[in-house]
Amino acid sequence: MKKLTLLLTLLALMAQFSKAQDDPYLWLEDVDAEQSLEWVGKWNEKTLDVLTGHPDYKSIYEKNIEIYNSDDRIADPTIRGNQVYNFWQDADHQRGIWRRASIKSYLNGNPEWETVLDFDALSEKDGEKYVFKGASGLYPDYNKFLVNLSKGGGDAVVIREFDAVKKEFVKDGFYVPEAKGSASWIDENTLMVSTDFGTGMTTSGYPKEVKIWKRDTELKDAQSVFEGNEDDMGIWGYSVQTKEKTYRLITQRTSFYSGSYYFIENGKLVKPNLPDDIELSGIFKKQVLFQLKSDWDVGKNSFKQGDMVSIAYDDLLKDGTNYILIISPDERSSITETNTTKNVLLVNMLNNVKSELYRYTFTGSWEKQKIDAPQFGNISLGSADDESDNYFFYFQNFLEPSTLYKGDAKSGTFVKVKSLKSFFPTENYKVQQFEAASNDGTKIPYFVVSDKNTKLDGNNPTLIGAYGGFEVARLPTYSAITGTAWLEKGGIYVLANIRGGGEFGPKWHQAGLKENRQRIYNDYFAVAEDLIAKQITSPRRLGIIGGSNGGLLVGVGFTQRPDLYNAVVCAVPLLDMKRYNKLLAGASWMAEYGNPDIPEEWEYIKKYSPYQNVKKGMNYPEVFFTTSTRDDRVHPGHARKMVARMNELGYKVYYFENTEGGHAGASTNEQRAKVAALEFIYLQMKLMN
Numbered sequence: 001m002k003k004l005t006l007l008l009t010l011l012a013l014m015a016q017f018s019k020a021q022d023d024p025y026l027w028l029e030d031v032d033a034e035q036s037l038e039w040v041g042k043w044n045e046k047t048l049d050v051l052t053g054h055p056d057y058k059s060i061y062e063k064n065i066e067i068y069n070s071d072d073r074i075a076d077p078t079i080r081g082n083q084v085y086n087f088w089q090d091a092d093h094q095r096g097i098w099r100r101a102s103i104k105s106y107l108n109g110n111p112e113w114e115t116v117l118d119f120d121a122l123s124e125k126d127g128e129k130y131v132f133k134g135a136s137g138l139y140p141d142y143n144k145f146l147v148n149l150s151k152g153g154g155d156a157v158v159i160r161e162f163d164a165v166k167k168e169f170v171k172d173g174f175y176v177p178e179a180k181g182s183a184s185w186i187d188e189n190t191l192m193v194s195t196d197f198g199t200g201m202t203t204s205g206y207p208k209e210v211k212i213w214k215r216d217t218e219l220k221d222a223q224s225v226f227e228g229n230e231d232d233m234g235i236w237g238y239s240v241q242t243k244e245k246t247y248r249l250i251t252q253r254t255s256f257y258s259g260s261y262y263f264i265e266n267g268k269l270v271k272p273n274l275p276d277d278i279e280l281s282g283i284f285k286k287q288v289l290f291q292l293k294s295d296w297d298v299g300k301n302s303f304k305q306g307d308m309v310s311i312a313y314d315d316l317l318k319d320g321t322n323y324i325l326i327i328s329p330d331e332r333s334s335i336t337e338t339n340t341t342k343n344v345l346l347v348n349m350l351n352n353v354k355s356e357l358y359r360y361t362f363t364g365s366w367e368k369q370k371i372d373a374p375q376f377g378n379i380s381l382g383s384a385d386d387e388s389d390n391y392f393f394y395f396q397n398f399l400e401p402s403t404l405y406k407g408d409a410k411s412g413t414f415v416k417v418k419s420l421k422s423f424f425p426t427e428n429y430k431v432q433q434f435e436a437a438s439n440d441g442t443k444i445p446y447f448v449v450s451d452k453n454t455k456l457d458g459n460n461p462t463l464i465g466a467y468g469g470f471e472v473a474r475l476p477t478y479s480a481i482t483g484t485a486w487l488e489k490g491g492i493y494v495l496a497n498i499r500g501g502g503e504f505g506p507k508w509h510q511a512g513l514k515e516n517r518q519r520i521y522n523d524y525f526a527v528a529e530d531l532i533a534k535q536i537t538s539p540r541r542l543g544i545i546g547g548s549n550g551g552l553l554v555g556v557g558f559t560q561r562p563d564l565y566n567a568v569v570c571a572v573p574l575l576d577m578k579r580y581n582k583l584l585a586g587a588s589w590m591a592e593y594g595n596p597d598i599p600e601e602w603e604y605i606k607k608y609s610p611y612q613n614v615k616k617g618m619n620y621p622e623v624f625f626t627t628s629t630r631d632d633r634v635h636p637g638h639a640r641k642m643v644a645r646m647n648e649l650g651y652k653v654y655y656f657e658n659t660e661g662g663h664a665g666a667s668t669n670e671q672r673a674k675v676a677a678l679e680f681i682y683l684q685m686k687l688m689n
Contacts, residue, residue, distance in 0.1 A: 206234025
């Protein structure tokens with residue numbers, strides 16, 4: 001027996017040694033190890049010495065902080081009962097305050113703000129660097145909330161019950177320890193909770209069990225209503241509270257894009273017969289709303305990929321097939337978001353990457369009417385009132401700052417509440433939309449924002465932003481930081497709508513999944529080549545920027561086509577695609593990228609994985625990598641190891657790791673201003689000087 005134990009120990013040590021030989025920088029994945037943090041400190045110091053020493057750094061940083069702390073910003077409203085709640089950060093409230101005002105005073109333009117919770121004071125009191133991650137109120141009076149607090153900005157939160165009347169946390173109230181979990185109200189004394197109940201989480205780091213928890217009992221003793229599997233992506237339970245009924249739902253996500261829905265009815269779990277890739281969009285007028293990710297023949301209907309349909313709740317639970325079509329987008333349009341008021345379903349659509357807003361009413365069938373909202377830009381839905389037809393929406397584009405509108409969904413009318421002031425002279429610039437042909441002939445749209453007097457001589461500093469993943473659409477957005485730190489300095493900004501995103505619905509996204517990932521990167525290269533062919537820019541003046549999956553995008557960009565770019569900002573990135581599924585939430589993304597532990601899937605992943613493809617003797621640009629120590633979604637080890645490997649191979653790189661901020665990379669306006677200033681100074685150095 002002793003010999004067997006010794007043999008197993010020896011084999012384990014050999015396996016560890018083999019891994020270390022394959023990847024000598026595994027130690028950098030130990031986030032808070034003294035050796036790792038010492039390495040981070042040295043790289044931060046080296047990078048900051050160069051970038052903050054640039055003569056323009058101070059002025060750009062000061063302009064950034066002025067923008068982030070400006071009192072002219074829109075106080076984003078969230079309707080809760082007869083009040084508007086808002087989270088606000090400025091120079092005096094670095095971690096922010098949660099405040100409220102009456103709807104009447106808010107709409108009059110002079111909100112009478114009352115601070116509900118001060119996160120700077122709370123952080124000092126508890127000795128934590130809290131980041132507010134939202135709060136869910138108890139319908140219909142909203143006298144109590146479940147407040148989500150992140151320690152340092154990560155996805156993991158502590159959930160605490162808060163009395164909104166007394167403006168204090170409830171003594172001995174509901175408290176869910178730190179985890180990537182959630183909780184929602186069933187009633188004042190009952191919660192639906194998804195968290196780590198002491199039995200562990202899924203391999204993706206998310207809950208695998210849902211319980212119903214009664215007040216004045218221990219969380220561990222709560223009633224278990226559903227338990228999934230360790231290899232599920234995650235299990236979440238939540239409630240939808242309406243006047244007629246509180247619906248109780250559970251979603252079992254077997255992957256990022258597939259799973260099952262369950263409803264708790266009369267104390268029993270009911271699982272409707274649905275496609276595993278269908279997406280539940282809400283419950284309205286006793287109708288359950290779904291979006292389809294693939295074609296579906298059900299009953300007498302044949303629905304298409306991208307359609308939105310509805311069915312009566314009672315019919316759904318009986319496995320009925322009386323689905324009703326709400327919307328059927330065409331090849332160049334898609335549904336971006338929905339919201340509901342008392343009587344109206346609001347639908348925000350994209351048509352060739354430009355927003356259109358529609359209202360739908362239900363009287364046995366769905367009646368559609370287009371709202372005459374601002375055109376040629378990006379509409380986003382804000383908060384809506386369940387007790388009336390009041391709602392808020394925003395409009396912006398590259399050259400029009402965000403404007404908040406208050407709408408009446410029933411009449412389709414709206415009024416302007418407030419516009420963000422412009423921080424740069426937008427009248428000097430123009431926006432054009434072009435298309436580039438990818439290598440398979442697919443037309444890839446992209447926007448170019450430039451000075452009206454730009455000369456097509458190939459000498460214009462140009463920055464491409466893109467994402468290309470997870471069905472996320474990248475839309476025209478006003479950025480005061482980009483305007484002042486880039487456009488006003490003589491730069492051009494490009495937004496590329498490559499495949500993998502959601503600009504044209506599920507089909508556009510699914511075209512770049514797994515073994516087809518290279519299509520996304522080919523689209524990306526096609527846009528760069530088109531910019532060069534049009535003499536808008538040239539490789540020595542062309543830079544790229546991306547974060548998260550966009551960080552992977554730019555990582556592939558400079559390793560596959562270093563000839564195209566002279567600057568790369570690679571933020572909170574995935575880069576080691578051999579180990580991504582073993583780091584933090586990485587296992588949840590295998591439906592997007594594939595499983596590197598399956599040999600045939602690693603065959604296509606390894607062809608683009610930046611960490612495995614960086615080589616000696618190449619003419620790579622001097623990349624600027626950024627990440628956050630407290631990012632608990634995309635592991636900071638990706639960026640750390642890439643920097644270590646490139647440095648070993650003799651390449652000059654820049655690296656900055658913020659000590660907090662989570663996947664957003666920053667928690668306070670000061671941190672946001674600093675990171676943005678570092679990025680744009682780097683871009684100026686590489687593309688303008």
